[in-house]
Every structure is written in structure tokens, then in C-alpha cells.
Amino acid sequence: MTKWVYMFSEGDATMRNLLGGKGCNLAEMTKLGLPVPQGFTVTTEACTQYYEDGKKINDEILAQIMESVTKMEEIAGKKFGDNENPLLVSVRSGARASMPGMMDTILNLGLNEEVVNVIAEKSGNPRWAWDCYRRFIQMYSDVVMEVGKKYFEELIDKMKEEKGVTEDTDLTADDLKELSAQFKAEYKSKLGEEFPTDAKEQLLGAIQAVFRSWDNPRANVYRRDNDIPYSWGTAVNVQMMAFGNMGDTSGTGVAFTRDPATGENKLMGEFLINAQGEDVVAGVRTPQPISELEKIMPEVYKEFVDITEKLENHYRDMQDMEFTIEDKKLYMLQTRNGKRTAKAALKIACDLVDEGMIKEEKAVEMIDPRNLDTLLHPQFDPQAIKEAKELGRGLAASPGAASGKVVFTAADAKEWDAKGEKVVLVRLETSPEDIEGMKAAQGILTVRGGMTSHAAVVARGMGTCCVSGLSEIKMDEANKKFTLGDVVFGEGDAISLDGSTGAVYAGAIATIPAEISGDFGRIMGWADRFRVLKVRTNADTPEDARRARELGAEGIGLCRTEHMFFEGDRIDAFREMICSDTVEEREAALEKILPVQQGDFEKLYEALEGNPVTIRFLDPPLHEFVPTEEADIKKLADAQGKTVDQIKEIIEGLHEFNPMMGHRGCRLTVTYPEIAKMQTRAIIRAAINVKKNTNLDVKPEIMIPLVGEVKEFKFVKDIVIATAEEEINKAEVKLDYEVGTMIEIPRACLTADAIAKEADFFCFGTNDLTQMTYGFSRDDAGKFLDSYYDAKIFEYDPFAKLDQVGVGSLMKMALDKGRPVNDALHFGICGEHGGDPSSVEFCHEIGLDYVSASPFRVPIARLAAAQAAIKASK
Ligand code: PEP
Ligand code: MG
Numbered sequence: 001m002t003k004w005v006y007m008f009s010e011g012d013a014t015m016r017n018l019l020g021g022k023g024c025n026l027a028e029m030t031k032l033g034l035p036v037p038q039g040f041t042v043t044t045e046a047c048t049q050y051y052e053d054g055k056k057i058n059d060e061i062l063a064q065i066m067e068s069v070t071k072m073e074e075i076a077g078k079k080f081g082d083n084e085n086p087l088l089v090s091v092r093s094g095a096r097a098s099m100p101g102m103m104d105t106i107l108n109l110g111l112n113e114e115v116v117n118v119i120a121e122k123s124g125n126p127r128w129a130w131d132c133y134r135r136f137i138q139m140y141s142d143v144v145m146e147v148g149k150k151y152f153e154e155l156i157d158k159m160k161e162e163k164g165v166t167e168d169t170d171l172t173a174d175d176l177k178e179l180s181a182q183f184k185a186e187y188k189s190k191l192g193e194e195f196p197t198d199a200k201e202q203l204l205g206a207i208q209a210v211f212r213s214w215d216n217p218r219a220n221v222y223r224r225d226n227d228i229p230y231s232w233g234t235a236v237n238v239q240m241m242a243f244g245n246m247g248d249t250s251g252t253g254v255a256f257t258r259d260p261a262t263g264e265n266k267l268m269g270e271f272l273i274n275a276q277g278e279d280v281v282a283g284v285r286t287p288q289p290i291s292e293l294e295k296i297m298p299e300v301y302k303e304f305v306d307i308t309e310k311l312e313n314h315y316r317d318m319q320d321m322e323f324t325i326e327d328k329k330l331y332m333l334q335t336r337n338g339k340r341t342a343k344a345a346l347k348i349a350c351d352l353v354d355e356g357m358i359k360e361e362k363a364v365e366m367i368d369p370r371n372l373d374t375l376l377h378p379q380f381d382p383q384a385i386k387e388a389k390e391l392g393r394g395l396a397a398s399p400g401a402a403s404g405k406v407v408f409t410a411a412d413a414k415e416w417d418a419k420g421e422k423v424v425l426v427r428l429e430t431s432p433e434d435i436e437g438m439k440a441a442q443g444i445l446t447v448r449g450g451m452t453s454h455a456a457v458v459a460r461g462m463g464t465c466c467v468s469g470l471s472e473i474k475m476d477e478a479n480k481k482f483t484l485g486d487v488v489f490g491e492g493d494a495i496s497l498d499g500s501t502g503a504v505y506a507g508a509i510a511t512i513p514a515e516i517s518g519d520f521g522r523i524m525g526w527a528d529r530f531r532v533l534k535v536r537t538n539a540d541t542p543e544d545a546r547r548a549r550e551l552g553a554e555g556i557g558l559c560r561t562e563h564m565f566f567e568g569d570r571i572d573a574f575r576e577m578i579c580s581d582t583v584e585e586r587e588a589a590l591e592k593i594l595p596v597q598q599g600d601f602e603k604l605y606e607a608l609e610g611n612p613v614t615i616r617f618l619d620p621p622l623h624e625f626v627p628t629e630e631a632d633i634k635k636l637a638d639a640q641g642k643t644v645d646q647i648k649e650i651i652e653g654l655h656e657f658n659p660m661m662g663h664r665g666c667r668l669t670v671t672y673p674e675i676a677k678m679q680t681r682a683i684i685r686a687a688i689n690v691k692k693n694t695n696l697d698v699k700p701e702i703m704i705p706l707v708g709e710v711k712e713f714k715f716v717k718d719i720v721i722a723t724a725e726e727e728i729n730k731a732e733v734k735l736d737y738e739v740g741t742m743i744e745i746p747r748a749c750l751t752a753d754a755i756a757k758e759a760d761f762f763c764f765g766t767n768d769l770t771q772m773t774y775g776f777s778r779d780d781a782g783k784f785l786d787s788y789y790d791a792k793i794f795e796y797d798p799f800a801k802l803d804q805v806g807v808g809s810l811m812k813m814a815l816d817k818g819r820p821v822n823d824a825l826h827f828g829i830c831g832e833h834g835g836d837p838s839s840v841e842f843c844h845e846i847g848l849d850y851v852s853a854s855p856f857r858v859p860i861a862r863l864a865a866a867q868a869a870i871k872a873s874k
């Protein structure tokens with residue numbers, strides 16, 4: 001028979017998956033002999049079972065819960081609903097990974113009027129007894145029966161007003177008794193039934209409510225943001241109450257063994273006298289700093305400090321603890337590895353190494369790679385964000401916080417920025433012509449587009465905050481207006497974006513700048529020692545490449561050459577090339593492009609200091625590059641010696657119903673071999689020059705996109721080799737280069753053995769591979785993914801986190817087919833997943849040689865790669 005329930009004395013810290021974080025640590029503290037009010041944990045498996053059984057606690061689980069209640073009654077020497085010695089308990093959630101504030105808690109369970117009278121009399125403290133009762137009714141109604149808290153808070157406020165007092169603690173026993181009656185009346189009027197008096201009925205209601213809270217909307221969002229699978233479920237902890245609200249010799253509080261904001265090694269915390277847990281959190285009263293406890297109850301303080309030290313030494317990590325003092329007796333209600341800012345995380349990890357508490361390997365494991373984002377980008381002032389009003393959520397496309405005035409065009413963004421205004425660029429979607437405006441903006445907000453849309457990819461590369469695909473926006477670009485929630489924004493109105501969560505706020509919210517400390521370098525240095533995967537970067541400009549290098553990139557895994565044409569008048573030559581209608585015209589345009597590309601490639605090679613540089617041939621979904629504005633069309637017409645109508649006709653002819661699956665990638669070379677020739681010349685000439693001028697060992701890796709058939713690859717490769725050899729012979733130098741392919745079309749995986757015979761390397765383009773494996777448009781999926789989350793079909797965006805089951809199988813297939821055919825073949829990934837920690841772990845497992853991530857994600861990938869290697873070695 002499955003064991004669904006464990007007494008605290010039956011578990012320990014190794015049982016986190018089954019008992020949840022809170023449950024396993026209560027068990028561990030019990031084992032350490034610390035003062036823990038005893039109780040039991042209903043397992044996470046029971047939660048999963050509850051959902052499998054159609055949201056019911058089945059008889060077997062029920063029986064085990066009841067058995068454990070009896071055991072707890074024996075330990076306590078008290079009984080549920082007893083007239084002599086009544087037992088009161090708390091019921092709290094506790095998942096495997098901590099989800100602060102996401103699920104619900106109920107205190108003082110087991111009370112009814114009779115029991116209140118018993119404890120009032122026994123304790124000689126009727127005020128306390130009635131205070132417990134009114135709190136219980138409030139929490140039970142809110143959590144179990146979903147009657148909003150506010151009704152009860154209104155009644156408390158009314159009572160305080162009538163009695164002419166300001167603090168809850170000033171209400172007398174009679175007042176609280178009266179409040180309890182009012183609360184119960186409120187309960188009855190809202191639900192049409194009496195408030196339950198039977199303790200066991202209350203308990204089951206509460207346990208079910210905790211299970212149910214695993215699926216509440218805020219928990220679902222938190223899980224998605226924090227990579228916590230729905231399938232884990234939450235455990236429920238039922239624990240004997242310790243009362244912090246018994247008067248001035250009682251209290252409750254929370255503490256951290258180190259400062260969770262800065263990492264400073266000093267006990268931090270706060271407490272309230274004569275209060276219960278939720279008062280500290282709710283901010284109804286202002287708590288006192290923990291150091292004050294020394295003055296009020298010196299012995300208790302000393303005991304507490306001893307315990308905090310013991311716990312930190314035991315867990316070898318900063319602890320976040322909850323405690324209650326019941327009539328001068330200290331109880332520990334919780335301990336866990338505390339949540340901390342990225343800055344504190346680095347400091348604590350380094351300090352613990354210096355203090356000899358942990359090894360460097362452990363320090364590397366302790367840092368959540370996703371948190372590093374906050375060190376590299378500005379963040380909202382934590383105080384200011386609390387007061388902000390969230391209007392909606394799009395995709396968290398590029399991290400950081402931004403605040404500025406709304407502008408609707410890239411030109412305005414540039415112009416306002418030049419005047420010293422901070423702006424947020426709001427667009428339906430962005431296109432290459434917006435690039436300078438995107439650079440000038442603090443943040444970018446788009447109505448359309450997914451995690452791999454133009455806005456998302458480009459913003460991430462630049463390190464600019466971006467929220468994409470916020471489809472609830474009603475956009476009126478013509479009148480420079482949009483509506484979100486109930487707010488209408490016009491040009492110049494203040495708006496704030498959080499690119500790390502996707503949230504959008506009205507008004508300006510103060511931000512704090514990014515700050516990298518020396519601890520960052522130490523941790524990164526340790527990470528580099530453990531990892532096996534190389535980390536390259538997706539960089540398209542010499543500037544991005546230099547930044548990525550500073551952040552530790554060991555090569556370029558993807559240079560999207562079409563992105564080199566975003567800026568200035570380069571786009572003109574590029575458009576001329578796209579909109580040519582004869583080979584001669586195209587060659588003339590390519591002639592203009594060649595020196596520009598060559599110059600950029602030289603700078604890329606120099607920035608990478610001899611590390612590998614992979615340059616991908618043009619892969620522009622043409623729709624992203626054709627001019628849309630009348631003035632740009634005119635400019636192009638003039639340059640080509642054509643009429644506006646002729647250009648419009650060409651553009652019309654380029655129109656594709658499905659541009660993402662259209663005339664792009666190697667298909668362009670098949671139709672226009674002259675493009676591949678020009679790019680090969682630029683790549684090879686640049687390499688020859690840099691080799692000559694700097695002595696750097698340059699070995700270009702030429703990458704062919706969107707290959708699905710070996711003959712396609714061979715066709716392009718032949719052009720590359722013929723052109724490259726011509727250049728090399730002409731220059732009379734020796735130069736090695738490689739020709740490889742992106743693997744981003746399912747058919748390339750299915751036929752990887754044939755392709756491997758021809759290619760020097762495979763680089764997985766998991767953006768397109770995901771798009772084509774699922775058949776989801778990478779630009780539009782954002783519009784319907786929310787429904788997929790709601791329906792529990794998906795737990796995450798497959799364009800952000802690799803679908804290891806489907807897309808991952810195709811990747812493995814490509815490796816399995818490719819490896820035996822070609823020993824020298826090397827493997828990488830350059831889709832956006834190359835910067836996502838769980839995807840990096842997968843890449844380690846399947847034995848890729850490198851991952852390639854946008855510059856600001858390079859440190860995340862370095863750390864994730866180290867963690868993957870450490871995990872695999874265990
Ligand atoms: C990819 O498809 O994963 C890729 C890296 O190429 P792009 O995003 O430019 O299509
Ligand atoms: Mg691609």
C-alpha cells in the first residue's frame with residue numbers, strides 16, 4: 001500500500017520530492033532535536049492522486065490522514081474538539097520548490113464556540129481565544145470557501161472605528177467575540193450554510209483547499225516563470241499550533257541567517273509581539289527588527305540565534321526561518337534555503353566557500369542561472385514596483401526593466417532620445433527599419449510576435465528590455481494611441497515594462513541600474529572549470545561580438561548576416577539586392593554590399609581574437625526587409641532607376657503567403673547563386689586580411705541555413721568551395737575554412753546521415769526546428785499559447801524552452817545518424833534555446849560541442865553548462 005502520509009518524525013531532508021520543501025525540513029529539524037510543533041505531511045503524490053481522482057481525497061488517503069490525526073493527538077496529549085484539551089492545528093502547503101505566497105495557509109483549525117470557551121477558560125486569556133477564532137473563520141472562509149478576505153477586513157475596520165481604536169490588538173475579548181459572530185453571519189449570508197463546527201470536517205476542507213491552490217492562477221503563472229512542473233503537486237503540512245498571540249510574552253517572526261538583498265553575513269529578521277504569522281506578512285502592524293528581541297526576551301533570543309547558526313551550518317546555505325514564541329517558549333515553524341537577489345546569491349556562495357562551508361562546485365550549483373539576468377540589466381526599484389498597477393502581460397522577450405514615454409515610430413524614438421527623453425517604443429511588430437529606434441528606446445513593446453520574433457531576437461541581442469506579443473493591446477497607430485486594460489496611452493504618456501516577467505505598467509516606475517560585482521567573476525571562473533560545453537554567442541555586429549566576448553563567449557555560433565543591414569543606409573543596398581529583377585541588377589547591388597560585409601567580418605574576427613566565428617549565409621524572410629513606407633519605396637525606385645509603381649510591383653511579386661516557409665535560407669542561393677558567391681568572397685577576403693594583419697588564427701565556419709536535402713547543401717557548398725579556392729589561390733595564402741549546415745528542418749534530421757557526409761558541422765536552429773516540428777508559426781504562436789497553458793496542454797513556451805520530447809528526439813536522431821558517418825563533424829545549437837538553462841542541460845546530455853546564446857545570455861549558458869556537467873557527474 002502506498003504511504004500517503006508521514007509523521008514529521010518519519011521523514012528527513014532527503015525526502016523533498018515526496019514531502020515538499022517545508023515538510024522535509026520540518027522532519028529534518030525534528031531529527032535535529034529542534035523545538036518543532038509536531039504533526040504530519042500529506043505527500044505531493046497524494047496531491048497528484050487527488051487530481052487524478054477528479055479532485056477528491058480517496059478513502060485510502062483519508063484513512064491515513066485520520067490515523068495520523070490520532071497519532072498527533074497522542075503526541076500532543078490533546079484531541080480535536082475535546083472539551084478538556086482541544087487540539088488546534090495549522091494547515092500549510094509546501095511544494096518541492098518553494099513558491100512563496102503562491103498557495104494558502106490556515107491557522108487555528110479545530111475551533112468552534114465550545115472549544116473557544118474551553119481554551120479561554122483554561123488559558124485565562126479569553127481575548128486570545130476569541131482572536132484565534134475570528135482569525136480562523138476569516139482564513140477558512142477565504143481559503144477553503146473562497147469568500148473574499150475583504151468582507152471580513154471591512155467588518156474589522158468597522159469594529160475598530162466603533163470602538164475608537166486603531167490597532168487590532170486594542171480590541172477586547174468581547175469585541176473579538178462579537179466579530180466572530182459577525183464573521184459567521186457573513187459566511188452564512190455568502191454561502192447559505194453554517195460555518196463548520198466539526199474539526200475533522202474543517203481539516204479535510206483545508207487539505208483539499210491546499211491541493212486546490214496548486215492549480216490557482218497565480219501558482220500557475222509562478223510555476224511557468226520558474227520552471228516548476230505542474231506534475232510535482234504540493235504536499236500539505238498539518239502541524240500543532242504554537243500561539244504567538246497569547247499576550248506580551250508571545251510573538252511570531254521571520255528571519256534570514258544572511259541578508260537576502262545584499263548577502264551580508266548577519267542575522268536579519270523581524271517579529272511582532274502578540275501576533276500570528278499572517279500579521280507579519282500582511283503589514284497590518286509594523287514589525288520590530290529581530291535584534292529588539294534580545295531586549296524583550298534575552299533567553300529566547302539566545303536560543304533562537306543558536307538555532308539559526310545550527311541550521312545554517314547544517315544546511316550549509318542561507319536559511320529563511322519562521323518562528324513563534326508561545327509564552328516565552330520558542331518554536332520553529334519552518335526553515336528553508338532563503339530566496340535571495342542575484343547579487344546576494346553570488347556573495348553568499350563566495351562567502352560560504354571562503355568560510356570553508358562549501359566547495360566551489362557547490363557554489364556553482366547554488367546559483368540559479370536565470371537570476372543572472374538581473375545583474376546584467378536594470379531592474380525596477382523593489383519598493384516602487386509594489387505600488388505599480390499591472391495592466392497586462394505579454395511575453396517576457398528580453399529581460400530588464402524599462403520606463404519611459406510612449407512613442408509609436410522608430411523615428412520618433414530616435415528623435416526624442418536625441419532630446420534626452422527616455423522612451424518606450426510601442427509597435428504592432430518591429431521590422432529591420434525600426435532598428436535605430438529600438439536602440440534609442442529604453443524598452444520595446446509589441447502587440448504581435450513570439451519569443452523568436454524580430455523584436456524579441458533583436459532586443460535580446462542588444463540587451464534592451466522587450467515585452468512582445470501583448471495581444472490585448474488595441475492599437476491605433478494612425479492616431480498614435482493604444483488601449484491596454486482600461487488605460488488609453490497617447491504619445492508621451494509614461495509606461496513601464498518588465499522584460500523579465502512580461503508585465504506592463506501604467507506610469508513611470510523608478511529603475512535601478514545593473515551592477516556586476518567581483519563575486520560574479522569568481523563564480524563564472526569556477527563554472528568555466530566544471531563545464532564541458534563550449535559557449536558561443538549569436539552576434540551580428542562587431543559591437544555585439546565584443547560585448548559577448550567580455551561576457552565570456554568563446555566564439556560566434558551564429559552571425560545572422562542579414563542583420564548587418566539594419567543600420568543607416570546599408571538597408572538601401574540590401575533592398576536593392578532583394579528588389580532586383582535581373583542578375584545584373586542584383587550583382588550591382590551585391591557589389592555595394594560586399595565591402596560592407598567584408599569590413600564587418602574583419603571586425604568580427606578581430607573581436608573574437610582567433611576563436612571560431614560561424615557566419616551564416618543570408619536567411620532573410622523577405623517580408624521583414626522590403627520597404628513599407630512610401631518614402632522608402634521612392635528612395636529605392638530612384639536608386640534602381642525605376643518608377644515607384646515598378647518597385648511596388650516587384651514587392652507585390654515577392655509577397656508570400658507563408659514567408660517563414662518561403663523563399664529564404666539556402667533556397668535563395670539556389671535561385672541566386674551570386675549571393676552565395678558574394679558572401680563567400682567577403683568571408684574569405686576578410687579572413688585573409690585579418691590573418692595577415694594580426695597574426696590571429698582565423699578559420700571561418702560558413703553555415704548554410706534551412707537545408708532539408710543533401711543536394712541543396714551540396715549545391716551551395718560547391719559554390720562556396722569554388723569561390724573560396726579562387727580567392728585563396730589569388731591571394732596565395734593558406735587558409736582553412738569549414739562549410740557546415742544548420743539543422744533546422746525536420747527533414748535534415750531524418751536524412752542527417754547523407755548530409756553528414758558533406759558537412760563539416762551541424763548547428764541546430766531550434767527556432768525553425770520548433771516551428772516546423774510543431775507546425776506553429778514562431779511569429780504567431782504567442783497568440784494562442786495562453787489557451788494551451790490554461791488547458792494544461794503546455795506548461796511552457798516551446799520557443800523559449802526546448803521541447804526535449806519532440807524537437808529533442810529529432811536532434812538526437814540527427815546526431816545518431818551523423819556521428820557514425822563523419823568523425824570530424826562537430827555540433828552546436830544556435831536557436832534561442834542555447835541560452836535557456838534547462839535546454840543547455842539537454843544539450844550537454846546529448847553531447848553537443850557548444851551552445852550559442854545572445855550576448856547577455858552567455859553567462860547564463862556558462863553557468864547552466866557547468867551545472868549540467870556537475871549534475872551528470874554525480
Ligand atoms: C533558428 O532557426 O533556430 C535560427 C537560429 O535561425 P533564425 O532564428 O535566424 O531563423
Ligand atoms: Mg532559422
